[in-house]
Amino acid sequence: MVKKFASWSVFITRARRATATIVSLCMLCVLSRFFVLVWYTCAHVFYFRCSKIMSELLCVNHKHLEHTQTELANTRMNNNRRIIQLLHHKPASRSKTTSSSTLGLLTTSKDLKAVVDALGTNPTHAFGYGSGCFAQNPTPTPPPMLDLILSTPNPHQFHAQNLISHPHHYTSLMHFLGPTTITALQRDFGASCWFNPLVSITPKNHQPRTIKYGVVHEDDLVLDLKTWSSLYLAGRMMKPIGGVRESDRVREAMNCNFRSATAAGLLLLLGDTNRSKIDFDELFGSIANISYAGDVRMKVGGEDPNKVNKLVTSEGQRERFVEIYRPWLIELEKRGVGAVDFEEGAIRLENSDGCREELIRWLPEGIAKKLKSEKFELNLFESLLGEIVFSSSLKQSCKGVLTAGVMRSAVYAGAKFRKGLEG
Numbered sequence: 001m002v003k004k005f006a007s008w009s010v011f012i013t014r015a016r017r018a019t020a021t022i023v024s025l026c027m028l029c030v031l032s033r034f035f036v037l038v039w040y041t042c043a044h045v046f047y048f049r050c051s052k053i054m055s056e057l058l059c060v061n062h063k064h065l066e067h068t069q070t071e072l073a074n075t076r077m078n079n080n081r082r083i084i085q086l087l088h089h090k091p092a093s094r095s096k097t098t099s100s101s102t103l104g105l106l107t108t109s110k111d112l113k114a115v116v117d118a119l120g121t122n123p124t125h126a127f128g129y130g131s132g133c134f135a136q137n138p139t140p141t142p143p144p145m146l147d148l149i150l151s152t153p154n155p156h157q158f159h160a161q162n163l164i165s166h167p168h169h170y171t172s173l174m175h176f177l178g179p180t181t182i183t184a185l186q187r188d189f190g191a192s193c194w195f196n197p198l199v200s201i202t203p204k205n206h207q208p209r210t211i212k213y214g215v216v217h218e219d220d221l222v223l224d225l226k227t228w229s230s231l232y233l234a235g236r237m238m239k240p241i242g243g244v245r246e247s248d249r250v251r252e253a254m255n256c257n258f259r260s261a262t263a264a265g266l267l268l269l270l271g272d273t274n275r276s277k278i279d280f281d282e283l284f285g286s287i288a289n290i291s292y293a294g295d296v297r298m299k300v301g302g303e304d305p306n307k308v309n310k311l312v313t314s315e316g317q318r319e320r321f322v323e324i325y326r327p328w329l330i331e332l333e334k335r336g337v338g339a340v341d342f343e344e345g346a347i348r349l350e351n352s353d354g355c356r357e358e359l360i361r362w363l364p365e366g367i368a369k370k371l372k373s374e375k376f377e378l379n380l381f382e383s384l385l386g387e388i389v390f391s392s393s394l395k396q397s398c399k400g401v402l403t404a405g406v407m408r409s410a411v412y413a414g415a416k417f418r419k420g421l422e423g
Helices: 002-058 069-087 109-119 155-165 172-188 218-227 248-270 280-289 307-313 317-334 353-361 365-371 378-404 406-422
Strands: 125-129 146-152 193-201 209-217 242-245 277-279 338-341 346-349
Touching (some): 109 146, 109 193, 155 209, 172 193, 172 378, 248 277, 248 280, 248 378, 280 307, 280 346, 317 338
Antiparallel strands (some): 125 146, 125 242, 338 346
């Protein structure tokens, strides 16, 4: 009787254990399905969020791609007439760097000022640049992301205030590290710039706009403009920009940069050949290409391969280039280096050693010293510029992944590669 009872107790115990095991497995199965559902939902939210951002950035109105040959010819003829009219009238102020023309203008000075005011950071010098300011064929709809540069004499104070005013512009890691580390990362690594990309901002009485703004110490900006230490901002400021606020100190450095860019563009075209005539379009293309020759983004297909051509030939751009570089072309003529034909839109140089020596003297001192020899070497000059651009662009791109975060960097890089594929 006792044996039967013991056997029955063992059976009940084992049954209970089996039941508990089965229940546990069922609960585990339910929880697993629940976590899979949560993960699936999060993945879809992330996917649709990225898709929304990408669609806002990359939505292109393909109707603008269907330009006829007649329309292109008319546009070019109109541009040439306006350039000739502009060349017959000297600008009222030498310090003016952007054209008053509204041709191809996507973002006016008033709109740029509204965006800067909405940031509330009070920079001493600020400007917009790129396809968000000036249309590049084909013109995207809606307007592409607006690029801004903000110069400040106190980056630490800037970031400390901005972390409070716009906390979502920074990653959680940067909030943890604080403004001191952010300032150190900005100035000591890469091109001495700090970028916050893919930021949505709503200026007063304006529609929301996606922007990317860079922060730079005024000393670092002036240094790059005068010495081409990184050619990162100096390269961008060789091309038309939309001014918002101006610092006299930066203005003086910009004139040095324009003078150096004029010389560099001509030297790259003259090379070691016997050519003497250079069209304005060739010169402006050579200047615009300085900041892209050696850029790591161009090497890996992360930038539009037709970028330089669009920068020069898009509606209104040649006029802006002429307005920027006209004083320096006239200065060359006064020095007896060449003759500028404004009607034809070309410059004729002597193409002699004396001409090259004069142009080399216009370059930043550090680069000019390396080029001073009995004979100008084009390959040496190209390699010097390429090394500067490659080094700064590579370091700045690597820094962007850390400062902007993985998700923003991935979306931003995706947009760049998409533009590179579309051309």
